[in-house]
Amino acid sequence: MPGVISEPGAFVIVGMAGFFTAVSNTPISTIIFVSEMTNSYHLLLPSLLVCSVAHLASKKWTIYEKQVQNMMHSPAHTGTFFVDVLQEIRVSDLIDRLKQVKCIPEEMLFIDFKKFFSTTKQHYFPVIDKNNRLKGIFSSTDIRSVLFEPDIEHLVVMKDIAKTDIITTSPADNLNAVMRKMTMSNIDSLPVVENNDKTRLLGMLNRREVIAFYNQQVEVMKTLQKQ
Template structure:
């Protein structure tokens, strides 16, 4: 339901229903991985919300962009520079946002006063840079106009728009105010794209003929750099501008930006992958354990001392005082497993006097033995551990449950699981 809400909100407000659905599935993880379970519900909610929104506010894309074309492979060089500039700006955005947020959290004043201070700081910035206070979409639309971008909009204006937007967003939200980070990211990325586009247009006009194209690609690359969502962001910008001719440079810029900025994200609760997601913890626990069998842990199966079933409790007390063993398999006269007991089971008779010679160990052992075999998967083994809350299982031969191989401890299974999870997180094959 949360993902469906993300898809509906983003898909309708930014008029990008396909990207809204994919964004809801992609933004959950830092790795380029989709949450497949939410794509369908997020897609349905995004389409419905988009249609209702457009019925009220009109159809069409969020921005009107000229039909920019990518025809010169030499432009890929400036686009790579754009990607690196966007990464640097993105790091500044994330550091500023959470640095200011942490500053306000440390302030020893009532929480309802903090947004007042944040608003004051935002107002001071807006006094000198008034164009940083509005949504900023109008300035992005102006930058998409080839004539305005070449003649009327300066690099300084675009640069101060981007930096000012970073600061006003950080102060207004970081102090406890209400707001989002996607809209400002579109403006910041578009402005920095315009800066790089104008710079290379002046430097090499024969290669970069349309600096406005860098505005569009800048929007995609910047949000990728701060959100780790390269796929949905490419589609986002294409839908928002109704321009699909810049998919190739957008793919390059978003890929480079993603690879260079994986350490930073504007979404602090974003986890690395499904393995680290609390929502999938149980699934991976079962999946990992089902892949392995007890035979993979035979080096951890412990040899233990066997207790004759006719041993008296008096004799066992002397043995028990010298061992660290907690579970004791009981064998019949043919050395076959006939029962088992634990140190807890003997507690009730441990200090009973006068009966030590009369009580035999077979009287204390249970004959309803829960065992495992080398061929059994570890998930089943762990379930057996939890049936009666036991810490150790007898490992017997699959063809003959009377022949004991050794004892397997629960902590060894859990340690083995944790080791495999660490290997998976580190990229090693389990």
């Protein structure tokens, strides 16, 4: 009606924005398009209102057959989503999943350790002193140089083999930091120590447990979104 609508072009643009939002499920990008097309922010608020209503009314339909539901289902955002979820999870959430391992006394002779090693499937071996304080750690790979040297196995003690620059984690750390440490050091398990005492071992956290817990949390999030 002439005289009632002073700027019909504005209504046309906002209507187009609402229509495109409804058929494409892209409210944010559509609002940005409107601002770019008009080279102005004058239609930002009406576009925001119309696009929001259009999206809420038609978010179950889209012209894009392969459009994913959200970032959680997007292959392009898998890495970002993975990091975001891991940063929200603390090691303390996995305390009941820590593996309790056999700790090796630092003064144990290698010949005695060989007897134990032949009966275990353990791969990482924390080394402790007589006060049960963590002093080092070694893996089954680290003992290869001594394993086939019978002439020195009566002389070598386990503290000679253990690495003292221990890479640890604590209950306050997030799982993203844990995975970063594992990846950078090329290890599959980390000693978990008390927050305020790095010599008090709580257990070993395996990469497999971290990934399993992550997958469990993602499934919970997907279930909540469907409800």
